[in-house]
Amino acid sequence: MEIWDDLESTYINRTATSKERYDEIQSHVPAGVASTYRAWDPHPFVVDRAEGVHLHDVDDNSYLDFDMNNGAGMVGHTHPAVTEAIKSQLDNGTLFTHPHNLLAEAAKELKKRWDPVDLVRFTNSGTESTMHAIRTARAYTGKDKLLKIEGSYHGVHDAVLISKSTPKGKLGHPERPAKVIESDGVPEAIADTVEIAPWNDLDAIEEIMRNHVNEIGALIVEPIVMNVGVTQPYKEFLQGLRELCDEYGIVYIFDEVKTGVKVAPGGATEYYDVEPDLVAMAKSIGGNYPVGAFGGREEVMRTIENGAAHFGTYNGNPLVLRAVTTVLRDVLTDDAYQHVNDLGEKLAAGYEEIMTDAGITGHVKNVNSQGIVHFTDERVNNYREYLEHIDEEFHENYWFAMLNQGVLPHPHHASQQWTISVQHEEEHIDEHLEAFKNIAPRLAEQQ
Ligand SMILES: Cc1ncc(COP(=O)(O)O)c(C=O)c1O
Numbered sequence: 001m002e003i004w005d006d007l008e009s010t011y012i013n014r015t016a017t018s019k020e021r022y023d024e025i026q027s028h029v030p031a032g033v034a035s036t037y038r039a040w041d042p043h044p045f046v047v048d049r050a051e052g053v054h055l056h057d058v059d060d061n062s063y064l065d066f067d068m069n070n071g072a073g074m075v076g077h078t079h080p081a082v083t084e085a086i087k088s089q090l091d092n093g094t095l096f097t098h099p100h101n102l103l104a105e106a107a108k109e110l111k112k113r114w115d116p117v118d119l120v121r122f123t124n125s126g127t128e129s130t131m132h133a134i135r136t137a138r139a140y141t142g143k144d145k146l147l148k149i150e151g152s153y154h155g156v157h158d159a160v161l162i163s164k165s166t167p168k169g170k171l172g173h174p175e176r177p178a179k180v181i182e183s184d185g186v187p188e189a190i191a192d193t194v195e196i197a198p199w200n201d202l203d204a205i206e207e208i209m210r211n212h213v214n215e216i217g218a219l220i221v222e223p224i225v226m227n228v229g230v231t232q233p234y235k236e237f238l239q240g241l242r243e244l245c246d247e248y249g250i251v252y253i254f255d256e257v258k259t260g261v262k263v264a265p266g267g268a269t270e271y272y273d274v275e276p277d278l279v280a281m282a283k284s285i286g287g288n289y290p291v292g293a294f295g296g297r298e299e300v301m302r303t304i305e306n307g308a309a310h311f312g313t314y315n316g317n318p319l320v321l322r323a324v325t326t327v328l329r330d331v332l333t334d335d336a337y338q339h340v341n342d343l344g345e346k347l348a349a350g351y352e353e354i355m356t357d358a359g360i361t362g363h364v365k366n367v368n369s370q371g372i373v374h375f376t377d378e379r380v381n382n383y384r385e386y387l388e389h390i391d392e393e394f395h396e397n398y399w400f401a402m403l404n405q406g407v408l409p410h411p412h413h414a415s416q417q418w419t420i421s422v423q424h425e426e427e428h429i430d431e432h433l434e435a436f437k438n439i440a441p442r443l444a445e446q447q
Pocket of ligand 1: 070125126127128130153154155156222226227255256257258282283
């Protein structure tokens with residue numbers, strides 16, 4: 001992607017030490033990062049430390065952070081209550097490969113938030129959570145095929161690395177999207193175990209379910225397609241899927257890795273008042289500690305006691321479960337939700353106003369603490385519309401222009417969204433908007 005010359009040179013000048021360190025890291029670590037999406041041109045800044053709502057890089061730049069670890073940090077960085085809880089656990093053991101009380105304590109907190117969840121198992125990441133939810137669903141139904149939405153991201157296990165970012169020329173029919181394997185090393189045979197469906201099209205999905213009635217055992221959806229620019233479901237879509245899953249004997253899985261505890265205390269399940277059979281969780285339930293979970297209806301979850309494998313040395317370790325219980329009991333309180341939701345509205349309204357004043361074509365898509373600006377009049381309702389209407393290169397320039405002013409508006413890439421944490425305050429929203437206001441005339445001119 002082409003970054004405007006002055007933006008690129010400013011960024012390069014600000015991050016000279018990052019460049020040196022990044023070159024060194026690259027000689028030891030492929031692409032110089034621990035997760036490949038974190039590598040971007042000309043080079044990512046290298047983090048020195050984080051505190052509150054700020055990241056600090058090795059050049060001593062600080063960034064007002066709305067990326068928040070790709071949405072894992074709704075509590076903000078180094079939240080004192082979470083840090084205290086972790087410190088107190090350090091002296092009592094960080095890993096028990098035997099049952100311990102925190103398993104029940106943390107599970108109870110999740111169950112309070114998710115009505116459809118009777119039983120919970122813990123994992124170490126979102127990838128593991130969706131992988132195990134899918135396996136449990138297949139085991140329960142005895143049907144091998146997974147139905148997945150075109151463009152949606154559910155982590156990096158083989159079954160979900162299909163048709164996540166299909167290029168324009170390979171999309172196939174809108175009602176019957178093509179299966180495109182995303183990564184070398186994923187066997188072709190995996191595609192035979194997956195069907196791909198369009199988002200927001202109940203009729204097309206019903207037809208796929210009917211055509212594979214004795215084959216599809218699991219449907220996984222991200223109830224708001226966060227990785228396609230906060231794409232919400234049409235009214236009745238999620239409930240419609242519930243009814244179709246009942247009719248065709250399919251386990252309905254919500255991937256709430258990103259939406260969970262962020263769009264509402266009980267995630268999108270609460271926000272849309274729809275009952276999935278299983279829910280996959282991770283990220284913000286753990287306040288920046290590496291933890292995931294999946295849970296759901298008792299009858300489905302008991303499959304784990306009767307044949308569906310779920311093992312893991314680090315699963316449910318007391319260190320991360322102390323983080324989970326502290327986050328859910330003490331940090332993400334009703335007042336905290338009121339606070340982030342108010343700030344979310346302020347940020348969205350501020351963007352809209354600045355765009356109108358500057359003559360920028362665009363709009364904000366937001367749900368409480370989550371949001372994104374799209375520089376187009378067209379509202380994106382699915383992956384294909386995203387491909388058609390979002391100018392990723394233009395967005396990249398907006399992103400660098402913000403970064404150069406010390407504001408990290410969201411994770412790198414136009415498909416991503418901001419997270420407002422409990423540690424953000426009005427002044428941080430003002431600072432974010434001030435940075436946007438500064439670049440608005442330039443964006444208007446270039447658009
Ligand atoms: C919706 C969704 N599901 C699953 C995952 C995978 O989670 P993790 O990166 O913890 O493996 C992600 C990560 O961004 C995600 O956004």
